Amino acid sequence: MTQPDLSAFGHDPWLMLGKALGIFVFLLLTVLVAILMERKVLGRMQMRFGPNRVGPKGMLQSLVDGVKLALKEGLVPAGADKPIYLLAPVVAVIPAFMAFAVIPMGPVVSVFGNHTALQLTDLPVAVLYVLAVTSIGVYGIVLAGWASGSTYPLLGGLRSAAQVVSYEIAMALSFAAVFLLAGTMSTSGIVAAQDRTWYVVLLLPSFLVYVTSMVGETNRAPFDLPEAEGELVGGFHTEYSSLKFAMFMLAEYVNMTTVSALATTMFLGGWHAPWPVTLWDDANGGWWPLIWFVTKLWIFMFVFMWIRATLPRLRYDQFMAIGWKVLIPVSLAWIMVVAVLKSVGRNGVVPMILATAVTLAVPVIVLRIRRARRRPVRPPVTQSFRFDPLAGGFPVPPLPGKGVHINVPDHVGVEAPIRNGKPIVNGSVLTGGGGHHG
Structure with missing residues (x-):
């Protein structure tokens, strides 16, 4: 496995502090814009108006909602386990910010005369660090449901525990093919390995599995079973109000941003410019790659909103069946295919596309055969x-x-x-x- 070059990180503590502050501000602004954009996008897709009263064309609605939540009274249920009840929102929101530390947002640039990468830090196992941190964040939801002392939040927390077990496995398996092809687990090394061909072309099954898993990992519709309003009255955060409730919403949108950035890093070339922008010589130089990275990130954010406006919530058995009976078997089969092609030196574009077609065709054929056998014959x-x-x-x-x-x-x-x-x-x-x- 290729060892990444980590010499560009960790030299100037003040510069690292500045980059950490910049990432924090970037994520906060992204959350504010994402909430407003989601409400407007859902409004247009559902043939209605979105926020259009507060500020010019409703642009200050997210800010006003945050102020309103901050001014609300914070209540603690009488039957709650108070220390864990207060700790759960913190456990949910802090790992959401920590996971973004290893996301490369651009190449080495000059900042006040110092040359540094547009990335806080990197690790030889950076992707595993992201998986570990995001898994810890789910404990905030589980603890919130358990510590509330109420039935429906407890059910939402249990659903979240089952959800993270099933979809975290599928997400990790989708990365295994990337590790095999790139030869490294470093995020900057994976981006560097995609300077010519993005892995969304070579590893399409892994990309499809990851996109499905990231929706389940972030508890978004149609996989929002931990907060299903229809049967759980709000789910794990039913007993929360004021800033504690706002912290759960902040964690959800920051996690959306993190998994979108990780998808961009793993499969869409990271900060590399798309074709035909690559025909421009300076497309991947200076601060321009930051624009390409943010654009790709927002494409995934829009997909989150599009899915929410389009698909209804799945039943719990359907949700679990997709994770265990579809995503995990397809990922395991695809890893075997990639490993074989890698070992025989046939990991070019054409062999990988042919292998992708075969890997995606087999589950479709199997499902059609099973449905044909189950179809009742009417006398x-x-x-x-x-x-x-x-x-x-x-x-x-x-x-x-x-x-x-x-x-x-x-x-x-x-x-x-x-x-x-x-x-x-x-x-x-x-x-x-x-x-x-x-």
């Missing part, structure tokens, strides 16, 4: 049938597009479509017999 109905509108006790006519459950000897529960108020079986209209409307 033919030859006896006549007459629709009775009063069979259920109420005069309800059959609705357009709905069927009638036919109860005839040896054929119970067969559903037939309706045409002109009469059921259609085997292409013909039934006119006699008995049954009931389904």
Whole structure:
């Protein structure tokens, strides 16, 4: 495995302090903009207006919401475990900021005459550091649900624990293929390995698994089971108010930013300029790469919002089945494919694309075969049938597009479509017999 060059980090403590402060301010501003943008994007996608009252075109809405939360009264439930109850928001928000420390946002630049990389620090196992820190952040949600002393927050915390176990495994496995191809776990080394071809082209299955996993990892719709308002009345943060509630929201959006930045680093070339901007000689020099990095990051942030406006929340069994029965098996199979191609020296663009097509085609074929086997076979109905509108006790006519459950000897529960108020079986209209409307 290639050893990364870490000589550009950790020389000037004041410069490191300045970069840490810059990352903190960048994340706070990103959260403010993301909240406002999400509300506006959801409004446009749902054929309604978003915030348009506070400030010019509603641009100050996020700031005002933060001030409003800060001025609210902070309540502590009587049955709560107070020390852990107060500690849980801190445990959730601090790791969210810490994970961004190893994200490379640009190359080496000149800052007040000092040459430094646009990255706080780097490690030989930087990606594993991100996985470890984000896993600790989930404990804030689990502790918040347990310490609230209420049933519904506890259920949300338990769901979060199961969620992080399943989707953290899939996320880590999606990175294994990147490690094999790049030869390093250093984030700056992975970006440097994508100077010609981005890994989204070579490792498309890993990218798809990671994008799915990062939505589940951040508890975002349609995987927002820990805070499902329909059945949990808000979920793990039901008993929180004021700044403590705001800290959970801050942690959620900072985690969105972190996983988006990690996706950019691992699969979209990091701060490298996209084609055809690369035709410009200075595209990857100076401060320009910071623009490319932020643009890619916001593409993923928009995808988060798009998914929330489009997809309904999954059932819990569906959610867990995707993690254990789809993402993890596909990741394991794809790692084996990448390892074999790497060992035989066939890790070019064309072999990897062919391997991607085969890897993605096999699960689709298997799912189609399983669905075909599970599809019930309806027995033919030859006896006549007459629709009775009063069979259920109420005069309800059959609705357009709905069927009638036919109860005839040896054929119970067969559903037939309706045409002109009469059921259609085997292409013909039934006119006699008995049954009931389904």
